[in-house]
Amino acid sequence: MSEDDRAGEFGPIYLPALQRIRDLWLELEPLVDATSYDDVVAPTELQISLSDGLGDADAARLDIQWSELGMYSFHYVDSEDVNWRFDRHPNTHSPEIHFHPPPEATTTAAEPSCIDVTEVSLVTRAVHTMWRAAYEDEDLDRLNSASNPP
Template identity: 55%
Template sequence: MAELRTIRDVFRRGEPLLADEAFDSVLSPRELRLSFDDGIGNADRARIDVVWYTSGAYSSHYTDSADVNWRFDRHPNPHSPEMHFHAPPDAESHTAERSCITVTEPRLVARAVLKLWRRAYETDSVAEINTAENPP
């Protein structure tokens, strides 16, 4: 899927801690796993799993070795805005709140997720992970 390759390329060009990237399938990729040599705070490694659907729905799920999770999603559902964020530390469904990411183009969504991850990494805190204006 071209969208996942675009997202992979954004992370390749923009993140020096990217250690590895892998698609779940060579022939028909549905998920991209981005692995990092370090994580936020006490985590010594981290991963962002990205799923992008042909409808434009997506999920970017962060998880790390300190058991911290958070997730930016776009999909319709009855209990949260279409573009929403699941807060750390567990990214539980009931924690969904409006996402600060308002763009929908894959390259821009990837840049926004990368920018927010990088800010959290540099500050050693996920406290403001979903607080930004026009993050790309």
Template identity: 85%
Template sequence: MNGNDRAGEFGPIYLPALQRIRDCWLDLEPLVDTTSYDDVVAPTELQISLSDGLGDAESARLDIQWSELGMYSFHYVDSDDVNWRFDRHPNIHSPEIHFHSPPDATTTAAEPSCIDVTEVSLVTRAVHAMWRTTYENGDLDRLNSVANPP
């Protein structure tokens, strides 16, 4: 997880949100292979492994953080080393809610996010809907182009 572009307070991780996100992905996505936390005692990140990825990628993973302040990061990486992120956090390079585009999700490539909801389940459904649409049509340019997802 790349938190280097954060400015200001992200806040402590909110475990009930990570549990809700995990449950949503398990309910919505048949390609979920496994879910885990980075630390059993004091988790700071939910990891969702997928049995397939975008394009030619054979597998993928989402690394997810959600804070008590409602800040979040959904970071996708796959076996072809394609990265992208939907983030909400204070920063100096873009609006608070923003998207880092593929293939490398660089900080300088951040743009406003098409996600304008802030509730945990709705943000999760929006990220999933855009991932699933991109998975089915193969067009990475559509990841941040849906009007008011979910």
């Protein structure tokens, strides 16, 4: 997510949240290939690599940020250049909690998110639930379609 997408304060990255998100994805998703941080000394992003992706994609990655203020970004990109994002942050283009739909996840295409929860474990489970539903059904429309997951 670009800094231009945010209109207000996102806050410093909260490493314990990123660690919890990593642990949950490792527990919930058998397609996790690897996890890493963008910087070992001062991480600002968790990266989760998947051995398969949505549709024709044969690999995918989630780039995740979580701040001390409870703001977040779960950005999916795959080998077919499909992008989508679940975000929570102040902005001028949509509600604070929003979804950027595939295939480009453009800032101007943001829509209200189906995820209403704000606690790190629940948000993580909700994003995973949406990804898994879209993956199993091979249907990108499943990504933002549940009623307050998880």
